[in-house]
Amino acid sequence: MNSHNNDISNEKVIFCKKCVQSNQRPNTSPEFKKSNKIIGKLSFDDDGVCHPCKYYEKVKSKINWAHREKELKDLCDKYRDKNKEYDVLVPGSGGKDSIYVSHLLKTKYNMKPLTVTWAPHMYTDVGLKNLFEWQKLGFDHLLVTPNYQIHSLLTKLAFKKLLNPFQPFIIGQKNHAPKIALKYGIELIMYGENNAEVHNNINETQTPLMDPKHYSSESTNDKIFLGGCEIDQFQEYKISKKDLSIYIPYERSVYEEKNIKVHFMSYYKKWSPHENYYYVKNICNFNFNPDGRSEGTYTKFASLDDKTDGQNYFTMLIKFGHGRATNDACRDIRDGFITREEAVRLVNKYDDEFPKKYFQDFLDYIKISENEYWETIDQARPTNLWKQDGNKWILKNKVV
Numbered sequence: 082m083n084s085h086n087n088d089i090s091n092e093k094v095i096f097c098k099k100c101v102q103s104n105q106r107p108n109t110s111p112e113f114k115k116s117n118k119i120i121g122k123l124s125f126d127d128d129g130v131c132h133p134c135k136y137y138e139k140v141k142s143k144i145n146w147a148h149r150e151k152e153l154k155d156l157c158d159k160y161r162d163k164n165k166e167y168d169v170l171v172p173g174s175g176g177k178d179s180i181y182v183s184h185l186l187k188t189k190y191n192m193k194p195l196t197v198t199w200a201p202h203m204y205t206d207v208g209l210k211n212l213f214e215w216q217k218l219g220f221d222h223l224l225v226t227p228n229y230q231i232h233s234l235l236t237k238l239a240f241k242k243l244l245n246p247f248q249p250f251i252i253g254q255k256n257h258a259p260k261i262a263l264k265y266g267i268e269l270i271m272y273g274e275n276n277a278e279v280h281n282n283i284n285e286t287q288t289p290l291m292d293p294k295h296y297s298s299e300s301t302n303d304k305i306f307l308g309g310c311e312i313d314q315f316q317e318y319k320i321s322k323k324d325l326s327i328y329i330p331y332e333r334s335v336y337e338e339k340n341i342k343v344h345f346m347s348y349y350k351k352w353s354p355h356e357n358y359y360y361v362k363n364i365c366n367f368n369f370n371p372d373g374r375s376e377g378t379y380t381k382f383a384s385l386d387d388k389t390d391g392q393n394y395f396t397m398l399i400k401f402g403h404g405r406a407t408n409d410a411c412r413d414i415r416d417g418f419i420t421r422e423e424a425v426r427l428v429n430k431y432d433d434e435f436p437k438k439y440f441q442d443f444l445d446y447i448k449i450s451e452n453e454y455w456e457t458i459d460q461a462r463p464t465n466l467w468k469q470d471g472n473k474w475i476l477k478n479k480v481v
């Protein structure tokens with residue numbers, strides 16, 4: 082087997098009967114532990130229904146939201162403190178979800194949030210506009226921007242070794258908020274959606290808390306990987322552990338001592354990307370994708386701020402056989418906005434569209450040629466998903 086391929090090349094592709102997700106979808110697991118392309122997969126039961134669909138049917142539809150509302154009020158009462166500078170930290174990009182969460186906490190629950198963004202280096206125009214719209218709503222806001230040279234190198238390594246150019250961004254996104262909370266003496270962090278609800282085993286959706294394994298290490302002896310490389314390997318690039326410190330998670334005990342907890346708003350409020358969009362449109366001049374829809378999908382209001390977003394979804398298509406439209410369609414089926422039949426049509430129309438708008442920006446950012454890009458992509462195609470027909474690569478299994 083080609084060493085660049087995933088070790089799942091014999092695994093049979095199964096699509097969920099309820100949504101359009103296949104069993105190739107990875108689950109959410111700690112990014113800083115990944116040294117190769119092998120990843121845990123979405124949970125499927127023998128009845129051919131994925132766990133996210135089961136979460137929607139068996140858990141989410143039966144939640145007593147009035148009771149969850151009471152839990153949220155109690156939580157805010159516990160952390161609201163007139164003697165403290167801030168009551169809660171809300172991390173986000175200035176997209177619809179972070180605007181919704183912070184505005185709700187401020188206006189309905191009388192909390193004083195500090196908002197914080199782990200910034201991409203290549204902001205889109207629409208992303209920057211929305212970031213300012215967020216600030217205009219009346220929050221103190223921190224913009225945390227990592228070292229350009231190091232982040233572009235990490236992005237290149239993560240693309241070449243893991244085919245996951247977004248990975249250094251995700252590592253920083255998950256690690257930086259608890260570090261900021263620690264510095265500002267904030268004990269409550271509120272994220273939007275619990276990724277486990279859409280990616281993981283149903284058992285991981287029963288708590289309002291993010292598992293600390295996603296943002297902290299168990300001990301200083303933990304092996305940390307960035308872009309698939311161990312910290313020592315960066316000596317080759319004359320980059321020290323200290324240079325990489327912004328990416329390296331703190332030990333769990335540091336957060337335990339200060340009693341810092343990371344919660345998800347999707348536990349307390351019935352979470353819907355569409356509803357969040359309508360909420361945000363009502364309170365500010367939120368901008369959607371000016372092209373009418375984002376490349377690779379039919380939607381226009383999610384993941385708009387970073388010019389590398391398209392590459393994130395396209396590399397998913399290569400590794401797992403599903404792209405951005407699949408991602409959006411699964412949610413829209415579960416939220417009742419489209420049928421599975423419509424979703425199949427949308428996925429087959431948009432999922433494999435190449436994100437060309439910012440392609441040259443991406444190549445320039447990670448300093449590789451177009452040839453090197455396609456070589457890396459083609460070597461990473463798992464043999465159970467792709468076949469070559471002349472110069473063309475074709476997905477073996479399409480959702481029907």
Ligand SMILES: [Zn+2]
Nearest residue numbers: 097100131134
């Ligand atoms: Zn499903």
